[in-house]
Amino acid sequence: MTARLTIPLFLFLAMTASACGSARTERGAQPPPPRPPAVYTVGRTVLGLSGHDRLTLAAPPVTPLAGWLSPVAVPSPDGRYVAYNSWRELREDDPALSWEDQGIAPGDPLARPSIRLHDLNTDSDSVFAAGAFSLAWRGDGAIAYFKGARRDYRAGVRFIGDVFVRESVHAPARRWTQKGDRYVVAGWAGPTLLVYRMRAGEALDLLAFDGPGKRRLLASDAGLVAISPDGTGVLVEHGPETGPPRLDLLAASNGTRLASLDVTTVDPSVGVVGYAGDWQGSFVAAPSAAGVAIFRVAEGRIELAGTLRAPSGVGVAEPRFVGPSRVTGWTSSESGGAFIDCDRVSGRCARTEPLPTARGAQGFPAWRRPVYNPSRPQEGEA
Amino acid sequence: MRIALFAALILCWTVGPASAANGWWTFERNTNLNSTLSWKWTYPPSPVEYTRSWRGGSGTAMDECEIGRGWLPSGWYAQKGHWDHYEGSKVKGRVWWIQDKTCRDGSTRRTELFIHSEETSSNGQSCSSAYDDPFCWERESDYYSNGCIKLARPSPVASFPNDLGAAHTTFHDYGGKAAHGAYDTADANELYVYS
Structure with a gap:
């Protein structure tokens, strides 16, 4: 190769490498996309498992x-x-x-x-x-x-x-x-x-x-909202198709009703409470018409402790507690699903879409669902 | 001109040869408690459509993918059967059984779907002192369902219109399949659900 070719080629390669480096630098400067602090699936990928970042x-x-x-x-x-x-x-x-x-x-x-x-x-x-x-x-x-x-x-x-x-x-x-x-x-x-x-x-x-x-x-005619951490209590919801919507706390061992809440007597924004929630300590997170409703279940009573409004008034499915201050859930979207990440202190929820470029597999959209075990007790829980 | 208009209006209620009618259901979703179930029919080859409509309810939530809670998913449905005295544990009396349907998420499948009311298998009412009897039409909230389309009917404790009876008669008079029971073959009478 002659100098007439080598030098321009070298310059071209150097400029290209410099441009790529600049691009990487630009991308590296951007903050990573938000991700819910939980285990979840996106299509065939499972993210967040302990010891396995990506499966x-x-x-x-x-x-x-x-x-x-x-x-x-x-x-x-x-x-x-x-x-x-x-x-x-x-x-x-x-x-x-x-x-x-x-x-x-x-x-x-x-x-x-x-x-x-x-x-x-x-x-x-x-x-x-x-x-x-x-x-x-x-x-x-x-x-x-x-x-x-x-x-x-x-x-x-x-x-x-x-x-x-x-x-x-x-x-x-x-x-x-x-x-x-x-x-x-x-x-x-x-x-x-x-x-x-x-x-x-x-x-x-x-x-x-x-x-x-x-x-x-x-x-x-009931949906399972959550199981108590010690495995002795079961919180169920009854919808308006069978009477005034209500929550019942039942003893798992014999079905005795331990507490009840007529949902029509609390904040009207709660509306109807759905199934597949979570229970942490004395608190239960449940889907509701406005997003997520937090109930305190203790001392033989069920009380509304707060609500988390999801963005754009979308429904939130499978809400999960993450630590003492966060609740995550998901909502359906045209791309297959998006996560909702809520701060219990501020009451605000943000929408996150991990792996936004993920594609569907085997004919299904790139669904985003949490991975969790609703059974109780789990290790470390009484 | 006025005569032509009058004739067109009359067409909406004119009864043609019932045996030649081709009919189908539509369900326009509005709210869980107040949507519209219609029976539409034509007399082929004429494209002119006739319609009768009734208030209908579906679900307790508007997410069509929520099993046991959401209203019926949109799309076309085949009808799998019709009974006058269905004896189910939750659904009884005059019912139409419609196909399972995948909802808008492309995955979740709604099943066990019917058009029905709250009545006994003998088309009566079983009303007790309980707030909500499953086979007694008592109040507006009876339009709620786990997903099915529900029609009202009168009862000893409430004077709702006999929409179930009217829909049943209209179905059989204007193109609905005469057979009762589970259909062996695909039924030309279908349901279209939309918002």
Whole structure:
């Protein structure tokens, strides 16, 4: 190469490197995007697990038949596993069109739910239970889940099945339900397993199982808000479709009503209280019409302690306490979901969207959902 | 001109040959307590549409993805069956069963969906002293549901209009499928939900 080429080439390379360096410097000067201080999934990626900043699952956690009645992914109590719901579509089902218009006939297989298990020690990811969805880890490592009588979800066919419990990941499964029905496993309250039974019209009953075949109706037409940290209390909500909306605190062991709050007697902005909240100390965070409602549950009483208004009045799902001063949740958006990060002191909430360039996987948008274990007690809790 | 206008107005209520009608439901979402269920029909090949509408309720929240709480997701639905004396644990009497539907998040699926009221399987009312009887239409809040579309009807304790009865009659008179029970084949009568 001659000097006539070398020098301009060198200058070009030097200018290019300088420009790139400048760009990096500019990008490096920008603050990192905000991220909720919790464990969460974005598409197939799990962020925030202790010791694993970023984890890629084999499939995106989704749970179409349970929504957020149950967490989409749950870490095991010993921190070794992440169990999560997956969904494989067997044929396209366009939500804008009717089944008839798409040639979907009654009984056609549409999708297959599965519970998968990611082993953080070996990085293996495998099917734990095919035809299953919704799970709960008990503090001692037992795992409960719902498994359909058939593997596939079929058009016009109720996806009925049973609830199974394994004393450990590799132990044999034991059926706890005596009659097949539509169940969604919600969580453990101490030794009591809480399970939704879904009836016609999506009516939800909360059942309590004390062992195989030992079923009690804990609350009819109710949603599980949260389980007390010691696992003895269960806070449930009743919506306006069955009477004045109210919260009931029930004893997990026998269903005794310990306290009750008529929600129409508190700040009207609370409106209707939803399910899938969180309980920390004496406080419960629950979805409400205005965002998040914080209740104090203690000394046989349920009292409204405050409200957190979400931006633009959007609803907040699965609110979780993070430390003493923050509550996170999420809301749906066109890009698949955004997190809400609230300061309990100021009452203000901000919208955060970690990995905003994340793309969907396997036909699903890049959903952002928290990863958590609603069962109680957990390690360190009485 | 006035005669033509008058004739056009009459068309809205003119009864053509019922057996030739092609009908479908629409549900316009407005609020959980006050939306509009309509039965629309035509007499093919004429494109002229006829409509009858009733107040309907759906859900207790407006997030169509919230299972057991949100109102019905938007889109087209196939109808899976119709009963006059359905004997469910929560849904009874005159009901229309509609297909499961994926909501706007592209993932969550709403299921167990019906058009129904609060009545017994024998189309009566079971009203006790409880604040809210599930098979008695008592007050406006009975328009709330876990997601289904609900129509009012009269009861011994409240004088709501007989919208369920009217919708049922209209369905059968103007293009609704004559068969009762679960449909073996896809039904041409559908439901369109929108806001």
